[in-house]
Amino acid sequence: MLQLKNVSRHFGGLKVLQDVSFAVPSGGIFGLIGPNGAGKTTVINLVTGLLPPTSGDIHFQGRSVVGRAPHEITHGGIARTFQNIRVFKEMSLLENVVVGMHGLLKYGTGGLLFASRGFRAEERRARDRARELLSWMKLDHRADEIADNLSYGDQRKLELARALATEPKLLLLDEPVAGMNPAEKTELMREIQNIQGRGYTIFMIEHDMRFVMGLCEQIAVLNFGRIIAQGGPEQIRNDPQVIEAYLGRDDEEVPA
Incomplete structure (x- = not known):
C-alpha cells in the first residue's frame, strides 16, 4: 500500500x-x-x-x-496521529470526531447558511458516524463530555477516532x-x-x-x-x- x-x-x-x-x-x-x-x-x-x-x-x-x-x-x-496529543480539549468528544469529517461533508455554503435539508442530513450522518467511531474506542458513553475530562489514555483513543473519521x-x-x-x-x-x-x-x-x-x-x-x-x-x-x-x-x- x-x-x-x-x-x-x-x-x-x-x-x-x-x-x-x-x-x-x-x-x-x-x-x-x-x-x-x-x-x-x-x-x-x-x-x-x-x-x-x-x-x-x-x-x-x-x-x-x-x-x-x-x-x-x-x-x-492517509491519516495520522501525533506524538503529542492534539485534541480540542474544550470541545465534546463527538465534536472532536466530527471535525475530522470536515472534508467529507457534502453541502455548500448556502446549505450551511440556511440550514438546508441536505445540510441537516449531512450533520446527522456525521454525528452517527462519529458515535460509531467512538464506540470502536469504547468512548461512546462519554460522547457529550468535553475532551479535557478524559484520561491521558482515553485522549489517545479519541485522537485515533478522529483520525479514522477522515475515512x-x-x-x-x-x-x-x-x-x-x-x-x-x-x-x-x-x-x-x-x-x-x-x-x-x-x-x-x-x-x-x-x-x-x-x-x-x-x-x-x-x-x-x-x-x-x-x-x-x-x-x-x-x-x-x-x-x-x-x-x-x-x-x-x-x-x-
Missing part, C-alpha cells in the same frame, strides 16, 4: 534520512523502530506531505505523493502509547488490532519494544537515518545489528 524508494531528507548539511526503502503491505500492521533521533518522525512527515524528500519517491497505492499538499494526501486516504485507507501512528501505563497500553493494543480487523492498514513508529513486537507483523529498523534491518518480530529481535543499535549489546537481555 505504501512504498518508500531510496528516500533521503537533508537539512542543510545534516543528512537525517539516507536512501530509505521499505514497503507497507496492505491490510497489515507495520512498525518502524529505532533510537531517538534516528529519523522516524521525519519519515511520517514526508509521507503526509509536511516535508518534501530531498531525493527518492514515495508511492501510496501505486501513485507518487511527492509534491502533493497535506490536505490532498489526507483526502487521498483513511492507511493509518499512521506516531508513538501511540507514549506516556501510557501498562493497562492503557494493553487496551490500546486490542483497539489497534480491532481497527486492523475492520480492514485498515496501519503503519506505526514506537519506542515500546514489547508493544511493537506483540503487535506488528513486519518491522523495519532505522538507525542514523538508514534502514539496517527488516523482517518479522523474531527476525528483528535476533538481528545482531538491531541488538547493538537499539536493544542493547549481545550480552544484554533482549526484551521478550
Whole structure:
C-alpha cells in the first residue's frame, strides 16, 4: 500500500534520512523502530506531505505523493496521529470526531447558511458516524463530555477516532502509547488490532519494544537515518545489528 524508494531528507548539511526503502503491505500492521533521533518522525512527515524528500519517491497505492499538499494526501486516504496529543480539549468528544469529517461533508455554503435539508442530513450522518467511531474506542458513553475530562489514555483513543473519521485507507501512528501505563497500553493494543480487523492498514513508529513486537507483523529498523534491518518480530529481535543499535549489546537481555 505504501512504498518508500531510496528516500533521503537533508537539512542543510545534516543528512537525517539516507536512501530509505521499505514497503507497507496492505491490510497489515507495520512498525518502524529505532533510537531517538534516528529519523522516524521525519519519515511520517514526508509521507503526509509536511516535508518534501530531498531525493527518492514515495508511492501510496501505486501513485507518487511527492509534491502533493497535506490536505490532498489526507483526502487521498492517509491519516495520522501525533506524538503529542492534539485534541480540542474544550470541545465534546463527538465534536472532536466530527471535525475530522470536515472534508467529507457534502453541502455548500448556502446549505450551511440556511440550514438546508441536505445540510441537516449531512450533520446527522456525521454525528452517527462519529458515535460509531467512538464506540470502536469504547468512548461512546462519554460522547457529550468535553475532551479535557478524559484520561491521558482515553485522549489517545479519541485522537485515533478522529483520525479514522477522515475515512483513511492507511493509518499512521506516531508513538501511540507514549506516556501510557501498562493497562492503557494493553487496551490500546486490542483497539489497534480491532481497527486492523475492520480492514485498515496501519503503519506505526514506537519506542515500546514489547508493544511493537506483540503487535506488528513486519518491522523495519532505522538507525542514523538508514534502514539496517527488516523482517518479522523474531527476525528483528535476533538481528545482531538491531541488538547493538537499539536493544542493547549481545550480552544484554533482549526484551521478550
